[in-house]
Amino acid sequence: MKPGELLRLVWMNIIQNKFKTIMTSIGIIVGAATIVMVIAIGKGGKEDVADQFKNLNAGAIDISYDGGTDERNMESGGESTGGGGMAMPQGASGGFSGNAGNAGTGGGFGGGAPSFGGDFGGGGGDFSPGEMPSGGDFGRGGFFGGGNDMQERMNQENITLDEEDVDDIETFAAGVTDVTISYTTRSSVDGGELEEAATYTIGGVKENYADMSNLSLALGEFITEADDENKEKICVLGASVAEEIFGSAIEAYGSVIYIDERSYVVNGVLETMGTVSSGISPDDSIFIPYATGVKYLVGTKVNPTITVLAEDVNNIDGVIAEVTEVLAATYPNAEFTFEDAGSKMEAAAASNEILTMLLIAMAAIVFVVGGIGIMNVLFVSVKERTNEIGILKAIGCSQKNILFEFLCEAAAISLIGGVLGVGASLLVTPVARYFGVRVELSLSAFLIALLFAVGTGTIFGFYPAYKASKLVPVEALGAET
Amino acid sequence: MNIITMQNINKSYRMGNHSLHVLKNVSLTVEKGEYLAILGPSGSGKSTLMNIIGCMDVMDEGTYCLDEVAVEHAKEKELVNIRNRKIGFIFQKYHLIPTYNVLQNIVMPLLMRGMSLNEAREASMETIEMLGLAERINHKPNELSGGQQQRVAIARALVGQPAILLADEPTGALDRNSGKEVLKLFGRLHDMGNTIVMITHDLDVAEHAKRVVRIVDGELFEGKEA
Ligand SMILES: Nc1ncnc2c1ncn2[C@@H]1O[C@H](COP(=O)(O)OP(=O)(O)O)[C@@H](O)[C@H]1O
Numbered sequence: 001m002k003p004g005e006l007l008r009l010v011w012m013n014i015i016q017n018k019f020k021t022i023m024t025s026i027g028i029i030v031g032a033a034t035i036v037m038v039i040a041i042g043k044g045g046k047e048d049v050a051d052q053f054k055n056l057n058a059g060a061i062d063i064s065y066d067g068g069t070d071e072r073n074m075e076s077g078g079e080s081t082g083g084g085g086m087a088m089p090q091g092a093s094g095g096f097s098g099n100a101g102n103a104g105t106g107g108g109f110g111g112g113a114p115s116f117g118g119d120f121g122g123g124g125g126d127f128s129p130g131e132m133p134s135g136g137d138f139g140r141g142g143f144f145g146g147g148n149d150m151q152e153r154m155n156q157e158n159i160t161l162d163e164e165d166v167d168d169i170e171t172f173a174a175g176v177t178d179v180t181i182s183y184t185t186r187s188s189v190d191g192g193e194l195e196e197a198a199t200y201t202i203g204g205v206k207e208n209y210a211d212m213s214n215l216s217l218a219l220g221e222f223i224t225e226a227d228d229e230n231k232e233k234i235c236v237l238g239a240s241v242a243e244e245i246f247g248s249a250i251e252a253y254g255s256v257i258y259i260d261e262r263s264y265v266v267n268g269v270l271e272t273m274g275t276v277s278s279g280i281s282p283d284d285s286i287f288i289p290y291a292t293g294v295k296y297l298v299g300t301k302v303n304p305t306i307t308v309l310a311e312d313v314n315n316i317d318g319v320i321a322e323v324t325e326v327l328a329a330t331y332p333n334a335e336f337t338f339e340d341a342g343s344k345m346e347a348a349a350a351s352n353e354i355l356t357m358l359l360i361a362m363a364a365i366v367f368v369v370g371g372i373g374i375m376n377v378l379f380v381s382v383k384e385r386t387n388e389i390g391i392l393k394a395i396g397c398s399q400k401n402i403l404f405e406f407l408c409e410a411a412a413i414s415l416i417g418g419v420l421g422v423g424a425s426l427l428v429t430p431v432a433r434y435f436g437v438r439v440e441l442s443l444s445a446f447l448i449a450l451l452f453a454v455g456t457g458t459i460f461g462f463y464p465a466y467k468a469s470k471l472v473p474v475e476a477l478g479a480e481t
Numbered sequence: 482m483n484i485i486t487m488q489n490i491n492k493s494y495r496m497g498n499h500s501l502h503v504l505k506n507v508s509l510t511v512e513k514g515e516y517l518a519i520l521g522p523s524g525s526g527k528s529t530l531m532n533i534i535g536c537m538d539v540m541d542e543g544t545y546c547l548d549e550v551a552v553e554h555a556k557e558k559e560l561v562n563i564r565n566r567k568i569g570f571i572f573q574k575y576h577l578i579p580t581y582n583v584l585q586n587i588v589m590p591l592l593m594r595g596m597s598l599n600e601a602r603e604a605s606m607e608t609i610e611m612l613g614l615a616e617r618i619n620h621k622p623n624e625l626s627g628g629q630q631q632r633v634a635i636a637r638a639l640v641g642q643p644a645i646l647l648a649d650e651p652t653g654a655l656d657r658n659s660g661k662e663v664l665k666l667f668g669r670l671h672d673m674g675n676t677i678v679m680i681t682h683d684l685d686v687a688e689h690a691k692r693v694v695r696i697v698d699g700e701l702f703e704g705k706e707a
């Protein structure tokens with residue numbers, strides 16, 4: 001039989017049973033849609049991770065003093081916390097240290113959250129001093145701080161990293177290209193088009209912070225060494241901040257904002273650096289000179305983070321050892337927390353990989369279920385059409401042709417299911433996006449889904465088709481249907 | 482020249498432990514151009530014999546030569562070819578494919594041979610017209626009367642110009658008039674030179690044939706008298 005004629009017959013059978021075809025292929029529709037979504041979400045996740053880390057130097061290492069260990073867990077009230085040299089997602093570590101604080105072990109917020117973003121410290125601002133018996137820092141600084149007497153007892157070795165440590169590392173640690181120190185805090189900000197003061201993340205940074213974090217400026221210039229030395233009240237705004245407060249970067253540039261009721265001139269506005277899943281990013285931050293912040297905002301209650309840039313990305317451990325040694329000279333008993341960008345990236349990529357694997361496993365299950373569905377329907381179809389198979393055999397249809405007809409039917413049903421599934425994925429995509437899932441559709445995902453659909457249908461369609469082809473003509477004809 | 486030469490055909494159906502001996506040492510020859518009726522009561526083994534003649538079923542013993550092919554030695558591939566080219570089978574219950582229209586049903590044997598739909602349509606037009614089905618080619622079988630459906634089945638059996646037409650109770654499902662039409666048609670086909678073997682339990686029907694053999698309880702006898 002000519003292949004074209006065979007396909008024509010297959011097509012006729014399919015369009016004459018549209019409803020049955022659709023019902024048969026539902027498993028495949030779901031399977032194909034799942035495959036497309038799995039690939040799209042996996043890809044989205046990957047790009048998300050890539051985006052989050054694109055401003056990150058792989059060689060960057062954050063060093064912070066972890067005040068939260070058992071022996072010395074008291075940092076001061078935690079008004080400000082270690083600012084990170086790296087803009088990166090760190091919701092998990094932040095949350096962890098928050099728990100530690102709630103559990104009453106007190107402890108500086110800096111512990112476990114060495115990088116950028118000290119939201120939690122400021123989050124406690126709602127507690128008024130009056131309500132809090134231990135008063136003091138608690139009200140202003142949030143609930144991470146412990147009671148005063150506790151603090152006194154355990155605060156004998158109160159360690160705060162400072163600019164001298166930066167100098168030491170710069171001078172004595174080998175394999176380091178650059179070092180900076182920074183902290184973040186939350187402060188009320190007013191000015192521009194703001195109707196009332198709002199709380200923003202403030203980063204106290206040095207002039208080399210922008211380079212080390214790969215920040216680029218849309219307008220103006222970044223904080224300079226002179227700004228820091230003279231404790232100038234100037235600031236650089238993240239792109240989103242500039243837009244929120246002034247409507248645009250151009251409006252923001254050269255204007256004045258009020259941080260904790262002191263005026264700061266906007267000396268520069270950053271380019272949009274991309275959002276980060278935890279919601280903390282340079283875009284949403286205001287940068288001020290390190291010394292200015294110490295003087296006006298955080299005072300001595302600062303727990304900064306030192307960030308070093310390793311010369312060789314493959315020698316992170318060596319650099320950490322070097323820095324540990326240098327710091328040990330100054331703080332013999334202290335333990336510092338090191339976090340390097342590379343491992344963070346790897347961890348994020350790995351968790352994304354696991355998610356993708358899970359999704360793929362899910363898709364595989366859906367396909368197997370869909371395939372079994374097709375097999376069932378084809379078996380029923382073979383049974384229903386036993387008589388027809390008998391007729392075809394009686395007029396000289398070969399086993400091969402019957403096998404092909406049923407196989408092609410299975411493949412065609414699956415192909416239709418695959419196409420509908422891809423269509424369904426297009427409908428699901430906006431919904432997924434609405435719920436904040438990053439979905440990156442791709443042509444290859446569509447093709448893979450179609451391939452899988454047809455493959456599944458053909459594989460599971462084979463057995464019923466084979467059964468049909470092997471029927472003895474006279475028995476097939478005699479079968480009452 | 483003999484189209485069919487059967488010798489000592491035996492066939493039993495096995496059902497569980499015991500077996501039913503349906504055809505007992507059946508021998509039969511059919512010459513080219515002959516119009517033969519096999520007459521016998523229900524359950525005598527007519528259909529079993531017909532299915533063996535039509536290469537739809539296998540015999541247990543005996544030799545069968547169909548148009549110079551030794552069927553008992555034929556492989557499945559050859560059997561497919563025989564069914565397609567040498568035999569035109571007409572069933573009591575028409576056995577049309579319900580999802581295909583009249584034309585598609587009729588051209589099926591030609592498509593099996595590798596013809597395209599257009600070629601097959603060309604090749605079957607004459608037969609379709611002869612059977613008065615030209616107006617009906619786009620109808621589905623369930624839109625036709627029994628007589629019309631049987632004419633479609635006859636057309637399907639004829640289009641391939643087989644060596645022999647086999648008809649298993651072709652009038653069995655039809656009303657008297659339609660049955661007469663079919664028998665008249667068989668007479669014409671015989672006059673045109675076709676070889677026809679027809680099965681019936683009805684002596685009146687059998688008498689339309691030029692030669693009658695009787696089958697009784699699986700045994701074959703020449704002539705219409707017991
Ligand atoms: N597939 C089968 N399995 C078992 N017995 C069968 C089968 N087909 C026919 N028979 C039996 O064989 C005998 C002959 O049947 P059949 O050839 O159909 O007779 P007829 O066509 O003359 O009515 C009957 O007794 C019938 O019950």
Ligand SMILES: [Mg+2]
Binds near residue numbers: 527
């Ligand atoms: Mg019968």
